[in-house]
Amino acid sequence: RAMPLARRLEKLLHEFDLRSSGKWFVLSTLVGIVAGIGAIAFQLCGMVVIHFSLGMLAGFAPGEAAGEHSIFESGATEFQLGLVLLIMVIGGLASGWLVYTFAPDAEGHGTDAVIDAFHNRQGRVEHRIPIVKTIASAITIGTGGSGGREGPIAQIGAGFGAFLGEKLNLAVRDRRIMLAAGMGAGVGAIFRAPLAGALF
DSSP states (O other), X not given: OOOOHHHHHHHHHHHOOHHHHHHHHHHHHHXXXXXXXXXXXXXXXXXXXXXXXXXHHHOOOOOOOTTOOOSSOOOXXXXXXHHHHHHHHHHHHHHHHHHHHHOGGGOSSSHHHHXXXXXXXXXXXXXXXXXXXXXXXXXXXXXXXXXXXXXXXXXXXXHHHHHHHHHTTOOHHHHHHHHHHHHHHHHHHHTTOHHHHHHO
């Protein structure tokens, strides 16, 4: 016979552990703050690279997404297609060299590496990956490379979440939760869409 709804609710409230909930309230706040700061740093790095490479040198200033604004004024440099192509090549080489020299796990889109860390590495991410991924992805996107912000920020946020989980000596299960929370927080922060980040 099915348990009445009131009895189910009473059982749920009885099993509710306030200390555990309080722990996750604090941890999720920390992850959100750190991943948010990482998203801001990533966004600013990209703007700086775009301004000083494509904007100042080649006279090309790609527009921002609706509702977003660059921190730089667009320059009056004349557009030069040859320089745009050269900057793209140099940006790709610089980004590739950074990743393969300092953090090979930071290669590629980003989300695949996070899924691998979740399932196969007990929620661990090397500490240097978020920093290398931030710089390399800012160079790639900022020099006109083909890529978006969602993959890199997912790996950056996940790296910060995993770093906090490791520094706080959390259990494997909790580290995995921190990694996933960091990934969602990063995506929510970079696109200014917290509900989408939570669903992600």
